[in-house]
Amino acid sequence: MQTTLQITRAEFRRRAERLLEHLRSQTLSGVVLFDSAYVHYFSGFAFIPTERPIAFVMNAQGEQAMFVPRLELEHARAQTGLERVEHYVEYPYTLHPAHVLARLLADMGIARRIGADSDGYPWIFGYRGPALSETTGATVVRVTAFIEDLMMIKSPAEIALIKESAKWGNLAHRLLQRYTRAGVTETEVSLRASQEATLAMLETLGPLYASRSMYGDGASAGYRGQIGRNAAIPHALANNITFQAGDVLVTGAGAPMWGYNSELERTMVIGGLTDEQKRLFDHMVALQDLAIRSLRPGVKCSDVDRAVRAYFEQHDLMPYWKHHTGHAIGLRYHEAPFLDVGDDTEIKPGMVFTVEPGLYAAHLGGFRHSDTVVITEDGHEVITYYPRDLASLTIPV
Numbered sequence: 001m002q003t004t005l006q007i008t009r010a011e012f013r014r015r016a017e018r019l020l021e022h023l024r025s026q027t028l029s030g031v032v033l034f035d036s037a038y039v040h041y042f043s044g045f046a047f048i049p050t051e052r053p054i055a056f057v058m059n060a061q062g063e064q065a066m067f068v069p070r071l072e073l074e075h076a077r078a079q080t081g082l083e084r085v086e087h088y089v090e091y092p093y094t095l096h097p098a099h100v101l102a103r104l105l106a107d108m109g110i111a112r113r114i115g116a117d118s119d120g121y122p123w124i125f126g127y128r129g130p131a132l133s134e135t136t137g138a139t140v141v142r143v144t145a146f147i148e149d150l151m152m153i154k155s156p157a158e159i160a161l162i163k164e165s166a167k168w169g170n171l172a173h174r175l176l177q178r179y180t181r182a183g184v185t186e187t188e189v190s191l192r193a194s195q196e197a198t199l200a201m202l203e204t205l206g207p208l209y210a211s212r213s214m215y216g217d218g219a220s221a222g223y224r225g226q227i228g229r230n231a232a233i234p235h236a237l238a239n240n241i242t243f244q245a246g247d248v249l250v251t252g253a254g255a256p257m258w259g260y261n262s263e264l265e266r267t268m269v270i271g272g273l274t275d276e277q278k279r280l281f282d283h284m285v286a287l288q289d290l291a292i293r294s295l296r297p298g299v300k301c302s303d304v305d306r307a308v309r310a311y312f313e314q315h316d317l318m319p320y321w322k323h324h325t326g327h328a329i330g331l332r333y334h335e336a337p338f339l340d341v342g343d344d345t346e347i348k349p350g351m352v353f354t355v356e357p358g359l360y361a362a363h364l365g366g367f368r369h370s371d372t373v374v375i376t377e378d379g380h381e382v383i384t385y386y387p388r389d390l391a392s393l394t395i396p397v
Contacts, residue, residue: 005164005208006258007044007157009081015042015150020062022146023115030059030110031143032101032132035117036214037331038147039066043080046212046259047072052091053121053129055101059108067101091127102135111136115143148336152328153350159374161260162330162352166372166383168255169264172197172221173386176251180243180395182270187240190222197221201255213256215333226250231267231366234322234358245271245397248365259331263354264384265370268393277367280320280359281390284367287311287357288388291325291339295353295373295380301343308357309341320359329354329372351375 019042023031033039033056036049043056045066052069054076065084066076073087088100098120105111119140120131133140154162175193198218202209211217225236228247243249249268254261273281287308294304305325312318324340329352337345339353352375358368371384387393 005161005205006210006212007161009044011155011157012042012044016058016062016064018150019143019147020058020060022143023058023060026113026115026141026143028060028113028115028141028143029138030057030105030108031115032057032105032110033117033147034121037151038117040212040259040331041147041151043082045076045079046214047075048214049124051125051127053097053101053127055121057104057108057110059110061109063108065104065108067104069097096129097121098129098132098135101132105136110138112138114138114140116140117142117144117147151330151335152337152345153348154330154352154374155350158260158330159350159352161257162262162372162374163383165255165257165260165262166264166385168197168201168219168257169221169253169262170384170386171200172219172255173251173253173264173266176221176253177268177393177395180249180268180270182243182245182247182397185240185242186223186225186227186238189243190220190238194218194220194222197255210258211256212259213261215261216256219253219255221251221253223249224252226366229362229365232360232362232364234360234366234368243270247271248273248277248367250366250368252370261329261331261333262372262384263329263333263356263370264372264386265356265368266386266388266393267367267369268395269390270395271397272394273390274364277364278390280361280364280367283311283315283317284357284359284369285388287359288355288369288371291355291357292371292373292380292382295347295355295375297347297349297375297377297379299347301337301339301345301347302341304339304347305341305343308339317359320361322360323358325357326353326355326370328352347375349375349377 055067088097253264326339328335356370
């Protein structure tokens, strides 16, 4: 019998039931969700948000509907299996989609107090429209915090997808390292590794695989421009840089799996590191070890970052500090909670974090490993497993 890697309809129903309980506890007549990750989480509908409003709708009786533009009608029906998929013609149009949505809400008995993630569709891609409170005359109550808290704790099925993602990110990264050498460009190496890893994944998983992601359609690995001195820019962009001997390289690899993501990052070098670069590399590994050891149920996210910052301060490394220790990951590459002194969220089983303390020096480069870690009942499990030692990550000239 063919199995599936995707989230089951039964799990989507359980999520909707949790949301329904919240609506009733807050005496809300229904909910309207515009955020693409929220829509995906409760309905299974994955899409690229544009100027055309899309929403997941549910009333206090548990009746659900999708609200989409005409061009997404068949797509939404196929992915969600919902009986009610309402559509509007186009945006912009003579009857604004916001008014079509208001009619749907009235027909479903959603009025007076409405839960929502925002008061109307966000102004993205040039969209302009009236607020939800304006078109319905209702009081809009934000439900974002409840949804974010719900999404923090991953189910076994979600964790299985993230682990599957990690497998193929690992392959893509191995190919990336294999093909990287002085004289070639990041573009050709990244494309070659990503394409070969994706083809191997498709050959293995076949119809069990779907990306369901706006970020990519298969396994990928690359450098995002963090090459040489540019490695000191944590969020650089790819620039078709040619590799040279002595370059410090910061990588990134993963594979969207039915919308779920993992993160694998490594610091590699072509040829070798100077003594000062090796010192920062060793501190980076020690910092990541410390952060991972700190991850367990009952600990606050802020305490993990505080321990990491204490190491920075103890070793006079704060001039090289640029960002927090890590973040949660799932349907989005960055999710709450965050391993930061400003986030006192208690770590719980089922949470999934990236752990990526980095050091960045403009004259030396950047040094960052990132691994994906699942919080278990009694500790944690590191689900990315690429080598972390300098010898394994040194590319010969």
